[in-house]
Amino acid sequence: MAAHDLGRTASAGSSSDAKNSSKEEISDVPQLDNVEATLKRDYVDHRLNDPNMETEKIDQVEATLERGDYKAEVQLEEELEEDSPYPEVRAAVSNVDDHTMPVMTFRTWVLGMLFTIVIPGLNQLLSYRFPTLTISSFVTQLLCYPMGVFMAKVLPEKVIKTPFGSFTLNPGPFNVKEHTVITVMSNVTYQRAYSSQIAAVQRVTYGYDWGYGWILMITLSSQLMGFSFAGVFRRWLVWPAAMIWPGNLGNTALMTALHRQVDVGENHMSRYKFFMLSCLGAFCWYWFPGYIFTMLSTGNWFCLIAPDNVVLNQLLGTQQGLGLIPLTFDWTQVTYVSNPLYTPWWAEANVLGGFVVAYCIIGPILYYNNVWNTAYLPFLASGTYDRFGKKYKVAKVTTPDHLHFDPVGYNNYSEEYFTISYSMAFALSFAAITAVIVHVVLFHGKQIVQQLRSSYDDEKDVHARLMQRYPEVPKYWYAILFLITFGLGVGGIQGWDTGLPVWAFIIAMILGFFFMLPVGVVLAISNQEVGLNILSEFIIGYMKPGSATGMMLFKTFCYMIVYQGLSFTGDMKFGHYMKIPPKDMFVAQVSAIVVSSFVVLGVQEWVFSNIKNICTPEAESNFTCANVIVFGTASQIWGLIGPAVVFSPGKMYGKLLWMFLAGALAPVIVWLIARKWPRSFIRLINVPVILTGTGLIPPATGINFTSWALIGFVFQYLVRRRRTGWWTRYNYIFGSALDTGTALAGVVIFFTVVFPQGKNQAFTQGNWWGNTAQYETADGLGTPYKQLAAGESFYPAPKDFRPAPVH
Template identity: 65%
Template sequence: MANEVEDEMKSTISSNDQDGSSKDHGSHGQVPILENESSQATVENHLKHDYIDHRLNDPNMETERIDSVEAALEKGDYKAEVKLEEELEEDSPYAEVRAAVSNIDDPSMPAMTFRAWFIGLVFSIIVPGVNQLLYFRYPSTSIGPLVAQLVAHPVGVLMAAILPTKVFKTPLGSFTLNPGPFNVKEHTIIVVMANVSFGGAYSTDVAAVQRIFYHFDWGYGFIILLTLSSQIIGFSMAGFYRRWLVWPASMIWPSNLGQTALMTALHGQVDTGSGHLTRFRMFLYVFLGAFCWYFFPGYIFTLLSVGNWFCLIAPNNVVLNQMLGTQTGLGLIPLTADWNQMSMIGNPLYTPWWAQANVFGGFIFMFVFLGPILYYKNVWNSAYLPMLASGSFDRFGNSYNVSKVTTADHMFDPEGYNNYSEEYLTITYAMAFALSFASITGVLVHAALFHGKDIIRQFKTSVSEERDIHARLMLKYPEVPKLWYAILFLICFAFGIGSAAGWDTGLPVWAFILAIIIGAFFMLPVGVIYAISNVEVGLNVISEFIIGYIHPGSPTGMMMFKVFCYMATYQGLSFARDMKFGHYMKIPPRDMFIAQVTAISLSSFVIIGVQDWALSNIKNICTHEASDKFTCNSTRVFGTASEIWGLIGPAKLYSSGKQYNNLLWAFLVGALFPAIVWALSKKWPKSFVRLINAPVIFTGTGNLPPATGINYTSWIVVGFVFNYLLKRRKTGWWSRYNYVVGAALDTGTALSSVFIFFCLVFPKGKGRDFNDGTWWGNLAWQNTADSNGTPYLTPPDDGFYPAPGMFRPA
């Protein structure tokens, strides 16, 4: 089957004949079959380095390919060795990359054109603005990069048809508004500008929480400095780490493959061969189907989305609702027809099957097996709370009232705390914190053991020494000077100090510097795991933990530390992922640098302005009474974290003698588990043990809560069908269409949800028959213990535990 795919992929690569320019495969030529020992030794060293040495640390490497290399080396079959070497020269060693990325380039194709800049800047304004508005609404939806990618194509083609082709001469050189047909590199620049801006800005939650939770506002100066600094400072780090995270072939970045597959389909870089439906047609059919279908689960019949069908049998049976419910339950039977539910934790068609299996294994053990045992035994008084919720609670089972433990100057009030209540977490939230602790030590140990040698070797490697076809094709374009990244870092560093010291934030400058150091330290190990698995280890919890211990009592200071520490890594890795996208699409690195910095800077101002308008003009925003469901669920989670870690501090939850102290053992478990896996994989290098990835297991369930069980059970079912069954049994179909289908499902569903919101839900007086009427299909799921978050035990009127200042029984 593997040979069938190789033959098919070789036959399907075709030239992009948009402008008639010559194309370059980047090969160093066919490897000559020479009979001298030095040549054979060179080939064997290459194969050993590229395949055999990666068996343990690269779960994406095809086992069949490694076995073929081992067999050829053992037999000393030089012809077979040369054939394998030639295959490596011509294309990527990874099936996922071969299926989605073209191995040709046209260096004469322009990228930074007027069309690219115009469309890219428009997207950098519209996409983040709309997404920031929709961010406050539940269920949240957004315009993703794939939507921008799809819309940009006809716009670019139209501009190529109507713009004048006249060449203008200026003292700085000649230029034209229309250099010819709209090409794939222009399109990539546009998508990159949308990519870096569509996700919003984490820092804006600081200003939102200040206004919503603590009722004060420091104005535009503070949030502009904070946002620009935190959004861009990670970019300079990405520039430093690109030799580890962008250049190597093993850093495949699975989340990019949907975009590259769609790009090659739209621009005709890859043909599927005679007798097969073209990739573009497949995309179009699935896109239209997804767009039309989402009207049912997203608007007409929302029970199809929620999927808690079995709860309707006994809506007041608490245990049944907690096991099969999808709002505050484990959702063990995945009966949802909503792609948003199936892809909430990531597109299941992009994430490699081995990574999905690791995540689901962690979910089963921690949340299906261990979680219910602890819950029904009432460990940590958790049975008095919903099984799954992301907020903190008081001893009466109500949401924690932060105003009772806050002074007039927004600091911690010890007397109010002693008279009120400790904070209590749902069992799933507590376990999610434990997994987060384990992921921090786990990612360091795993990266050191499985990738340490490669990291050290790569420190001295330049892009010219990379043997990957895509790295060789990029040799034609000059790299970005390190000085550019250094200057950018210094500017953002100054902005960060200004935001911390210019207002009474409670964040000392030394703490700001510490946040940057921690983020930079973790970026490489986290990036390696993210690039191979599509699962990112987040630093949000550990950053809260650190600042909560070393500088407690200031919610704003905690939020800022978290933004700088977490965003230095998260935003930096987002830039690195986009650099790899440009690497795959053969965009000159300096063009990428300019496009990314421009887009993120412009979008930051847009996001700040839209948020200020929303908080000032939408009635009852961020409350349960908000119009059009602008309840700000994600912002409230951010605010809850500021209470737990900043205002009250982790010492009152995790220190010796406190109720959640035992969760700190997770740090030790996180360090030991990958060491055990590494030792076992060294003993049995060809067994399934080599595919066990501790950081992926620990961090894969990091979205739960606010995600619920159904987001994992439905995700794994889809992933099993596409990335296990179809990849093995219908390999040709999978190679042609898997990533295109994933892109179509994402794009069609996202566009449909945006259309429904702006055309049917948001306008006053429209769509009320379905949204606010009496139709059973949109109401039945709400009248359940699952939807109401009913706990297993009812809290007593005087609370299930004494207040901190009261006498505690022995």
């Protein structure tokens, strides 16, 4: 029911006699005080801490409570229990459940394991190639549907009896719960295992290999430890209705379209038909920006007006510029940050505000005034540079075996310099770490404490109520999983000369556990995640510099406990929405991770054994391992050299450490203002989202944020308010269709025309202007504002360098 409809209902019978007469009419309703407490808790108390709750609905509930209209109060409470109070969830998630549907069937295991093996294996293989491609879980979700339907038609229905019980290969029509579990098994595994890069870097950068067994232990430990923590936090991140997890709504909408193929109204197209037509359109269109006419993707049209004008290219460019005019026709560019049709508009507005202030105002002021010598470097690029404006040559500041830091070489060569975008990224990341803690304590602390004291039975949300039918996963399951993963982690760290002591490993676990709840709360309401990768590099670099492998291990565990743990938690919420028994979800998720870990590491072993010149410019089929090279460089910069030579007080970037304090103070200011004026827009300001929303810059550029925010404004603000019916029926279906069609087109393009042709691309290697002009501009070349002559540096001589500390 829309907010204005609720208003009309609540105002019925609100005359001066309404209070007494209504109370008499419903005198048989038990625990009326509990009804009022529930409304106050689920609506009124959410004014400050829940930006997804509609202000109009809160106002209506407040008015009803103030009038004492008991009949209207009961009716509102009943409506709250009938469906989610959030229109996003109502539009994408069914509020009914068929508990008789079979879940862990033969079809579920066959298709689940098929995609658990194939998709992660392909993604791991493609990750070494440039350009790379990631096959998302949307592809799995779409492809497994006809396969499941086909199996339901051809498999025998005969019941097979075994000593362990009876089962059938075909329990009936392929259902939505089977489909959900298969999708979840793919969703938790489709991205390559982060830890696999450690073994790759050891081979490529440092020239040694500890074998398959070692990296398997590390991978299983780092991939599953976060899941054991997810079990602890599910009462805060899964059960409450306020934790809507916007990123799941596309999956749930697609499930509804595929399994409930009914017309949504007499004069409206069915969701299934709308999805198929939109998906087909996205598939056909992506051939143009993705292969035939790539200028449609990069979109730096205005740079062609003056291709050598550096300032114009830096402001309007889309490859190493701000992309202030969002003219791209590539859905992958628009969704690089996240899908704008899923993310709430208030969150998109916060991210856009952070981008404008940090990168469109502060960044250019610092850059064009040459603060930190940034004007000699590209405006927007990752990595570090030397005093000659060139990429930093780490080999010059490490010993010949590249295993130790060489302070003499450092002083003779150059300090490390960051581009202005990279410097801003560090500043925002430092501030986001403290901001997310303070924000969650101030805005959500009361609810966190209340949730700690409550039980699953206290949840009034319809989805939680429906899920009460299914037993929860016993806590000891998560405890056993933690002990196993902890043992594997200690074994991998102690059994080899990793340079990481157990106490540092425990600190990584504690940090991951500590940040999982605050980061999860922000992610669950905004679709924006605070990453711990920079923080983890920073901490281990100070705690124990000089060990590249130790740094990589610490970073992997600290970062992946939160990232993978929240990935599991998000899938728990997906299962919660689709009414999957929690025990089945646990078994499916753990099984998928274990199998996929063997697969991705096996693929890595095959790649390094069979592809000639792997991870070099001469590699066959462009298997140049860009991600591995970047990961290895980071291990040297933050592991061997360490952050002390860059961020310590007195060093060039030492002042950035003040951002930790700034991040802690900013949410306090917003909270105080919001408490003073709770009905103002201030309550929608979310400091962690502002600070972390632009965390993908670099390598993301301005076009990824301006186009994303523009599409988000159109659909999540204008369409939602002016075409509410269309938005409710089709918004999330449209988003999932564009994701799916584009992903399928990317797969087909890669395997039919890109991969077979290797380096001799018909359209991308100088064939015509539409695929080359964008790279012949100052934007495409990354030309800096200030130019250096050959051999010139922006520091006159090495003697002017401050001495580097020796560890």
